[in-house]
Amino acid sequence: xxxxxxxxxxxxxxxxxxxxxxxxxxxxxxxxxxxxxxxxxxxxxxxxxxxxxxxxxxxxxxxxxxxxxxxxxxxxxxxxxxxxxxxxxxxxxxxxxxxxxxxxxxxxxxxxxxxxxxxxxxxxxxxxxxxxxxxxxxxxxxxxxxxxxxxxxxxxxxxxxxxxxxxxxxxxxxxxxxxxxxxxxxxxxxxxxxxxxxxxxxxxxxxxxxxxxxxxxxxxxxxxxxxxxxxxxxxxxxxxxxxxxxxxxxxxxxxxxxxxxxxxxxxxxxxxxxxxxxxxxxxxxxxxxxxxxxxxxxxxxxxxxxxxxxxxxxxxxxxxxxxxxxxxxxxxxxxxxxxxxxxxxxxxxxxxxxxxxxxxxxxxxxxxxxxxxxxxxxxxxxxxxxxxxxxxxxxxxxxxxxxxxxxxxxxxxxxxxxxxxxxxxxxxxxxxxxxxxxxxxxxxxxxxxxxxxxxxxxxxx
Numbered sequence: 426x427x428x429x430x431x432x433x434x435x436x437x438x439x440x441x442x443x444x445x446x447x448x449x450x451x452x453x454x455x456x457x458x459x460x461x462x463x464x465x466x467x468x469x470x471x472x473x474x475x476x477x478x479x480x481x482x483x484x485x486x487x488x489x490x491x492x493x494x495x496x497x498x499x500x501x502x503x504x505x506x507x508x509x510x511x512x513x514x515x516x517x518x519x520x521x522x523x524x525x526x527x528x529x530x531x532x533x534x535x536x537x538x539x540x541x542x543x544x545x546x547x548x549x550x551x552x553x554x555x556x557x558x559x560x561x562x563x564x565x566x567x568x569x570x571x572x573x574x575x576x577x578x579x580x581x582x583x584x585x586x587x588x589x590x591x592x593x594x595x596x597x598x599x600x601x602x603x604x605x606x607x608x609x610x611x612x613x614x615x616x617x618x619x620x621x622x623x624x625x626x627x628x629x630x631x632x633x634x635x636x637x638x639x640x641x642x643x644x645x646x647x648x649x650x651x652x653x654x655x656x657x658x659x660x661x662x663x664x665x666x667x668x669x670x671x672x673x674x675x676x677x678x679x680x681x682x683x684x685x686x687x688x689x690x691x692x693x694x695x696x697x698x699x700x701x702x703x704x705x706x707x708x709x710x711x712x713x714x715x716x717x718x719x720x721x722x723x724x725x726x727x728x729x730x731x732x733x734x735x736x737x738x739x740x741x742x743x744x745x746x747x748x749x750x751x752x753x754x755x756x757x758x759x760x761x762x763x764x765x766x767x768x769x770x771x772x773x774x775x776x777x778x779x780x781x782x783x784x785x786x787x788x789x790x791x792x793x794x795x796x797x798x799x800x801x802x803x804x805x806x807x808x809x810x811x812x813x814x815x816x817x818x819x820x821x822x823x824x825x826x827x828x829x830x831x832x833x834x835x836x837x838x839x840x841x842x843x844x845x846x847x848x849x850x851x852x853x854x855x856x857x858x859x860x861x862x863x864x865x866x867x868x869x870x871x872x873x874x875x876x877x878x879x880x881x882x883x884x885x886x
């Protein structure tokens with residue numbers, strides 16, 4: 426297999442990927458904040474890093490790769506949504522309703538996009554103790570301080586204590602130019618405008634946990650950034666190989682993760698490679714509810730709000746991968762139609778393919794996940810190469826690889842024909858419906874010579 430090269434935001438160049446331990450390759454990707462259904466922009470990192478996860482598993486072995494994608498279930502937006510949607514319930518109960526409903530929908534959506542489950546999917550609420558430990562360590566080392574923020578006590582990270590703070594976002598030495606994160610207001614209690622919240626006191630009617638800092642108990646909740654530092658350490662250790670997420674997370678979120686983790690653990694890095702996918706706009710505009718182009722994954726899969734029809738998950742997936750992951754995407758009906766046509770053509774070719782040399786296509790993916798080049802080269806690759814490429818790479822095309830390139834479809838069709846012969850129409854319909862749920866459309870006809878029932882199949886359009 427070709428050398429795997431990945432673009433590293435930290436060094437601003439493409440590098441040969443060398444894991445700390447080939448028997449324990451570790452990747453962390455920032456997951457959703459579960460206060461609302463995931464929109465199409467949220468789908469992009471899920472799909473991009475699923476492709477990388479599959480590629481790493483192929484290169485290093487399925488049991489040698491650990492993929493952690495978190496769920497943020499502590500957030501002021503969640504509190505606000507809980508108060509709005511469940512005003513008659515106690516806040517903690519209302520929050521559980523919001524997070525459980527949203528997380529369940531998120532899992533259904535990403536499964537429909539053909540994504541594997543991560544190895545671990547921790548929730549922020551499960552790692553409060555780890556956050557408190559890191560925060561106290563930062564206090565002990567002089568990287569944090571306790572201040573009265575007007576709304577109560579806060580523990581803040583002291584950005585001036587880290588000499589190379591801002592390296593990831595190219596802001597070293599520019600503390601006066603820092604922009605604050607969504608959870609932080611610039612107020613007089615801060616030593617520096619760039620200092621960010623590690624822990625903040627909760628009001629009496631707000632959710633919180635007891636955190637002891639410098640011997641003083643502060644009933645409160647964590648800041649956004651400390652959550653990922655604690656969860657990544659719990660499953661991947663103090664340093665690991667790859668940290669991923671959207672371009673919008675470089676600053677302040679990822680920059681502050683690095684600051685917390687490195688200063689707490691005394692390391693010169695948190696992750697070796699930082700990867701970020703580009704932005705997604707819809708029909709030529711930035712996605713916003715006010716412009717009427719805010720589209721959720723659920724809407725695309727289950728309603729006719731976009732282009733007047735529902736779209737299969739594998740089509741949404743391919744539409745995201747037709748552009749290199751670091752480039753911006755204009756998500757449109759035209760793009761979805763193009764992706765659907767590619768899948769239909771590919772299905773016909775795979776059906777007649779046999780094993781062969783797939784190095785040409787695999788090399789595209791090992792060159793910084795160049796899925797767009799992979800797709801562009803499909804038409805120039807023989808059927809022999811194509812089939813093996815899909816078997817090796819696992820998935821640019823999830824359902825084509827998982828469902829089309831599999832003898833079990835033929836076996837299922839033969840079993841169904843047997844049920845027809847026995848006049849067991851209920852079981853025959855069951856097999857048809859199960860295949861349809863997986864994106865396989867059966868077509869029944871008759872042999873022109875014998876008159877016997879003949880069944881063919883294709884990808885559902």
